[in-house]
Amino acid sequence: MQHKGTQGRASILELRFGSLQKCERAALAMRSIYELYGYRNFRMGKFEEYDFYTENRDFLPGGPIITFTDLNGKLMALKPDVTMSIVKNTRAAADAPERLYYTESIYRMSQEVREYKEICQIGVEYIGAVTPFTNIELVGLACKSLACIEESYVLDLSHMGYLAGLFESVPVTAEQRRALLGCIQSKNAHELVRLAAQCGLSPADEERLLRVLRISGPLPAALVEARSLAVNAAMRDAADELASLADVLGDAPLRLDFSITSDPKYYNGLMFRGFVQSVPRAVLSGGRYDHLLRRMGKENLHAIGFAIYFDEVERYFKQPAAAGYDAFILYDESADLAALYRAVEKLAGEGRRVGTGMTKPAGAACGALYRLTGSALAGEAL
């Protein structure tokens, strides 16, 4: 008897899983993948002391943080970021890395509409000693996460070490470097040529910057071009790191594109951004952020992670909510409640959305209509 009941529950759970929105199924699949690869779920509160964000304010995207004063008079913030809170609380050591994943809401101002938004993020963080295999593990997980959303995806890779090496090799000021890097970010070759002339760069330096700007394509082929442009150890080391990804994850749709950059105050090493075909913006963003750890006093640790912006995903995969019922049971005062309950369970067990009532609900489709009188259930014409 017990066995039969468990079976019944399992089949209903399976049916319910099938009725979830596509993005909800993707989120569940991702969480089970992270668990399989040894990552632990990290839950956190929604608030953080506002002071916590002041020192590394520019790690966060622009715009004010939502603040409030708590009952003790402390200025608190609704979390605009998860990574910083994870770094603050990490117990990782170089020989005892932490592998964490999270599903959390963060609160940021949308630059487009100048309104605050609640953004649902699923993310993965590895904190400890990052080895070449850690890069492979994280990039592999990023690919698996994108595949949970849509079969057709690409992961663009870049490397902050390569770009740092590139700019060490050209004689420009910090301000000029920022402007030139901006051109690489937006693939703006015409502006880069104008700036190179303004900076007095040699034709060879200008050509090298332009060729890096134009690198965009499948990793193995693009890496050949990146290697040919490497003029110092930093660029060569970065190319080696990218090559190990190409060697091991050669079947994945990895691309090399140096338009992906981030603030070097926080990020170093590998950077990546993921796209799926049905969503017009990047849905995944990640990279190596050892410099943030240094700034937060975690001297001997390295870190790499990524986040998936679920609000972007939800918008494009949202299916219309099911309205009405597949089956509806009308009953009256004479109905045997045990018989009614059994009838509902039977129909739900068949995977049908079932409703009950003493009258037909106004404005909702009822699907197959049944009438229960006493303990007798009879089907009616639709």
Next chain:
Amino acid sequence: MINIALPKGRLGDRVYRLFSSIGYDCAAFCEESRRLVFEDARSGVRYLLIKPMDVAVYVERGAADVGVAGRDVLLETEPDVYELLDLGLGKCTLAVAAPAGFSEDFGSVLRVATKYPHVARRYYQSRSRDIEIIKLNGSIELAPILGLSDVIVDIVETGATLRENNLCVYERIAPSSARLIANKRSYNFKQEEITRLVNTIAEATK
């Protein structure tokens, strides 16, 4: 099929003529109509006619794969797109203009009328100048004439409109011209088509 967002008006017509001359033609585009979407399966192209200020929004949000937008609009809206080519069309200058003989009073807040509030704010912030923005949507030249503002920030093409309203360029902020922009997702998934378009235009406009 590649979706191209073009700005409505003279610039859009000029860009269409350029694209059409290099094989991205669409016969329906030249017919008199109020349609906003024109498709030509043979050329593999769908044109969308959009208000100039909105082209970048359509591209950033993936409704169009590529589009043509003025640099003035890109500086104002800072969309998350790739800026692939300067088409060299629609050249103008983003400038501060003021009544002829204007003398700036550095002891008071400068009143700036503009449809480019973001550009104006950034420009004056870089000069540590306090300003009050007056956001207008057209006929900006009227503002200083009627005492609504001290100066305006607007695009200047030939300067004829300014001259006719007794205004002149006071400071130049940035040059502008039409730029080919691309959605980042489309650049990944339609790279071959987009690169072919960029290379063909670059060759034709050499």
